[in-house]
Amino acid sequence: MSGSAKNKITSLQYILINTGMQVSVFFLALPRILFEEAGTDGWISLIICWFITVLASLAIIKVMSRQPEGTLLDLLTSYGGKWAGRAAAIALFLYLLYFAYSSLIQTTLITKEWLLPQTSAYLIILMLLIPTYVVAISGIRVIGRYAEITGLLSLWIPFVYLLPLKEAHWLHLLPIAGEGWRPISAGLPFGLYCFLGFATTFILYPYLQNKRQASKVITISNTLTLLLHLFVTMVCYVYFSPDEIATYNEPAINVLRVIEFKFVERIEVIFIALYLLIFSLGWIPALYMCAYCTNWLTGMQSERNHFRVLLLILAVGSYFYIPTLHQNENLERLFLRVGIGVEYAFPLLLLMCLWLLDRLSRRKNA
Template identity: 25%
Template sequence: MKETLMRAKLPFFQTTILANYIQTGVVVFSLPRLLAEHIGTNGWAALFICSAVAAVNLFLISLVYRFGKGKSIFDLTRSVLPKFIVIPLFIILAALWAVLGSLVGKDFILIITSLSFRSLHPIYLYVMLEFLVFMLLSKGIFTISNTAAITFFILIWNTLLLVYAQNDFELSRMTSFWFKGVDHTVKGWFQIYSAFLGYELCLLLFPYVDEKSHLMRAFQIANLSTTFFYALVCFVAFGFFSLHQLQHLKFPVLNLLSYVELPFVKRVDDLVFNITILRVLISNVMFAWAASETIKWVLPAAKFRSVPYVFLVFFAAIVFFAIPSTLEKTEPWLYRFSIAEVGVAFALPILLMIILLINKRRGQNYA
């Protein structure tokens, strides 16, 4: 059974959906506000700039995959760098991914408790979410990808609800000015770009794919679909609300959905947000999986099978208890760690390309 799983590879369709769910998160509900605050008029167009940057980053990762012949990033780094550098490096990366996954989950839990369960302490929902994460994580990457595919067919219909905004949509609210009305800052652009993060985890999927998986094509398609989804939602929001309104609404997409009336659902916005937990679950578990895979390499799983889970529980507890359980306190921490992840997304492929060049000079060929 174990040998069969080792031979199995992720199929292209599931890889594409998994990539999309890693990249697309709960940030979509506040993304129009972030664009209005940091980009200004017609801010939705800035998403295409961020998408292009992500595509370039993915191209860089594809070079690592191609020239490294799909070899694990752990084996690549070990081939050049000494252990006293490699081990601390990957422990730091594992910690970063564990914290990011937990922060994504906590951020969602704090939003949902503020909207729907105000009398319930966030710790209860947070523990339940993390329990689901560990249950799914224990089943492995193939079960995670299957779950992502099932979730895709459950949530895809949500986008159709934007049709109900057509009666109050006005192109005149877009104005003829582009990126005006705000002070542009590097911090603001980074905050927008962080909505596209997650694609860098494809670096850890190298051993689980083959030529039929078309890993990099799947992630490029996922990046395009994420861009289309973000742009569509934000375009509708910019035509539904004025720029001033967007800048003062905490979650503009939820406000937009609150105008939707269906005969069989009283509060569409609550329904859509609550079932978004499925998307958050996939995103959370993939960061946890990345951290787990890294720790398994640092400490061989055959001898320390429980260590990755202890490691993840430790950082999940740190995230909840060390960071105050309010949105105002949690979101800045999520932003800080997202900035660190942006650095990893670009620096790690560059490091791996340098390692590949060194190995090429040595005459080492990856077969």
Template identity: 25%
Template sequence: MIEEVGRMLDHKHQITSRQLFVFIIAVQIGIGILTLPSILVQIAGHDAWISIIMGGIISSFILVIIMLLLKRYKDKSILEINSVLYGKHIGGILNILIIVYSFVAAILGIRIFTNVIKVSTLKLTPPTVLTFFILIPTIYLIWYGLKAICRFVNILLVIYSLVIIFLLLIYKDFRFTFLMPVGGSGIKPITMAIIPSLFGFLGIELVAIIYPNITDKENAMKYALAANLFTMVFFLIVTIFTTGFYGEVMLKQLEYPLFSISRSYKAPIVERIDLFFVAFWFPAMASSLRNYLFSSFYSINEVFNIKKRGKVLFIFYIVAVLVSRIPKDQAHTNQFLEILNLLGIGIMGYLCISYLFSFVNKRGVGIK
């Protein structure tokens, strides 16, 4: 193989805090938002947006605790902290748990991504072939490391703004009365919906894995929180808009409200603008699962100290595609997803507990 050398490969994982901002956004916005409005509306009715705000606030608190934990250990990632904090054996098990979690999250992301493509555009293509194909850019970027991934996800900002512009195009059909009365669903449903809304904010836990690669750590907290708030605002806009557009009764029935809404706009010249909309959303979905896939690959490299990166990545690629075919159908995937979401909340909780525990076991705190 021809050797490719460049400065890119020398510091391939080093990112700035600003790039951490886009990394977090890319992980959070993507796949979750497709189903989030209808799931939340099923529980909290037209007040789903209140749950999102509360979910955003809670996830921000969790993020602050995660960042504080990482700050206590200076240049360590959660993988190293585990073995310092809990000892070699328990730490090792926890590390493997983290790898499995991020891998399964990526796998389910791949599966949902493939399903969406299958349903919306290519109905007859064999899904395994499709999965192999759509993962090519992802694997390419993972090979070039975190810096390449973060540079790439910058273009997602363009896609998000296109979505907002698109929503503005159909503002005429937006009815405020669908959102009235505020808080009408009652306090209990709204608080019940906080947990599913937290699922949408999953992804902040990946900061714990990539933290040592941030060059300006003093700004990391600021940018990470900003990213979480950005996500919250985006979720809020989409949820409020879909609720005001469809009304809660209709919205409950929809599988992917964000895609359905694109079908309601009739563009001049081009028929079926929704296909373009879906196509534009593909990179956002891919970035979301890519960041999980990268985190798990990166963790494997760190934990098992792998030398032959290329070969391992290739095996990783094939395994990821094949494993993503295990769930039988959409319903089966959703069952896995429910378990995964709870696991994600569990990981967040475990990171918070680790922070508290680090005051008990002070080994390795603050040492570079």
């Protein structure tokens, strides 16, 4: 990744990359997960998580504004030395690889379950990695354009989810906070899970064309994520009964079965096929930024070779092992704990450390 003008991304492209990572594959099971933890008050947990996410995102912007033309790796190198930068590069690489792998496997399992039941999971992964290579090999700006196209082609999705509301039962939402705040607080960790992905700002920040609007842009991105998650969750809550919603693994898909057209028999199958574009935003940017981290460690001038090696490792590794649905759920729960530490705790801790360093340097200079 180069800092040249040809690799700059617009504010809209950043919003769509970030939101795409947050609402990719993970939102399909979100209504069920929130219901299991917080009941029909899970939507309140989402709003609280949005507020926490905005604070953490603004902390990242505040940190990155100290070195506008560099990434987190450059910032930590200048403050803590080369070993601090290298440690951060390795940690960020592992985290983004975990993020991308979890998204890719979940997409593969959903595709196999709903679209290609007779096709092996390994072949599905290969078919997904081919367009991944085509899109990401040209750089972050092309990924931004891909996110724009994906966003444009996905504008119809919210309107489809309006159709089940004709059979909605709004009384399912009552009473609000009927069991107090304990269930709502229990849903917070899983609400934070659906906002994970904004830590890519640590790498994307220097490639924003207009850094002065970075705080506004990241707030808009997280707000868009909230609205999408909140909308789909509320539709599932008012359509399914409280006893029914927990029986579906991906209620955001099952709710579409109520939709019937004379020319389409199973709308949910078409939905998943078209939604694969949004699924791909869960791993394409993450894998490219993994290549950036390894490229930064080696000091080379291009991420292409690193990206090719990374895809080759994924393809060969998937031939020998692919997690089952249950194993992938365990991986996601572990990823939730790691993600909260990386994307929420670390930015706030780093901001405090930088503030203390500034205070100490001022005292020495006084």
